[in-house]
Amino acid sequence: xxxxxxxxxxxxxxxxxxxxxxxxxxxxxxxxxxxxxxxxxxxxxxxxxxxxxxxxxxxxxxxxxxxxxxxxxxxxxxxxxxxxxxxxxxxxxxxxxxxxxxxxxxxxxxxx
Amino acid sequence: xxxxxxxxxxxxxxxxxxxxxxxxxxxxxxxxxxxxxxxxxxxxxxxxxxxxxxxxxxxxxxxxxxxxxxxxxxxxxxxxxxxxxxxxxxxxxxxxxxxxxxxxxxxxxxxxxx
Numbered sequence: 112x113x114x115x116x117x118x119x120x121x122x123x124x125x126x127x128x129x130x131x132x133x134x135x136x137x138x139x140x141x142x143x144x145x146x147x148x149x150x151x152x153x154x155x156x157x158x159x160x161x162x163x164x165x166x167x168x169x170x171x172x173x174x175x176x177x178x179x180x181x182x183x184x185x186x187x188x189x190x191x192x193x194x195x196x197x198x199x200x201x202x203x204x205x206x207x208x209x210x211x212x213x214x215x216x217x218x219x220x221x222x223x
Numbered sequence: 224x225x226x227x228x229x230x231x232x233x234x235x236x237x238x239x240x241x242x243x244x245x246x247x248x249x250x251x252x253x254x255x256x257x258x259x260x261x262x263x264x265x266x267x268x269x270x271x272x273x274x275x276x277x278x279x280x281x282x283x284x285x286x287x288x289x290x291x292x293x294x295x296x297x298x299x300x301x302x303x304x305x306x307x308x309x310x311x312x313x314x315x316x317x318x319x320x321x322x323x324x325x326x327x328x329x330x331x332x333x334x335x336x337x
Contacts, residue, residue: 142321142322144325152329152330153227153312153314153327153328153329154325154327155327156324156325156326159322159324167324169324170324202266202267206321206322208321209321209322209323210255210257211272212267212269213269214266214268215266217265217266
């Protein structure tokens, strides 16, 4: 079956611009996670949704970052006033039971 | 401070040998621990989960041990193959209930030479 998909695969934006990253989880998975990964490091947790609600947003670095999942399926990560330090690969994962996580290929964000 | 340490140096191993990777953690009390494989340009792929009350788990050529006293997990790939070359990540689940975030180590790159 289809895995987790993320769009776009690459995004280049200028400092100060707004970006949206989309995640389409595996059908039926109620848990959805966003992580970001810098080169040579492991993924770093950002936010977790159970259904439509954000169950844990403790990893969002500041109020420029926001995520939604309005219908309990697709999720969008939104970053305002992007900074060069936001450059990373943004990974989305979904889970049927909340233990093992199924990751998408990621969106590589470059802020110039 | 809290840390999860994996060997940052790549592990080079001959085909057919056993690769052993280490995950050490400090100031965490994980309820479970997971191992993932990550290939370049791709997202991590789940391999194994081991709970705090389990000592060892196996899946095909993979074996994981979990020692909560030593605060360490070992990950073994037996009869390694060039296709096993990848980065391997350990991740801690800090709460027993489902739906937790994972806290990842930095990963260890494994290169299996034919």
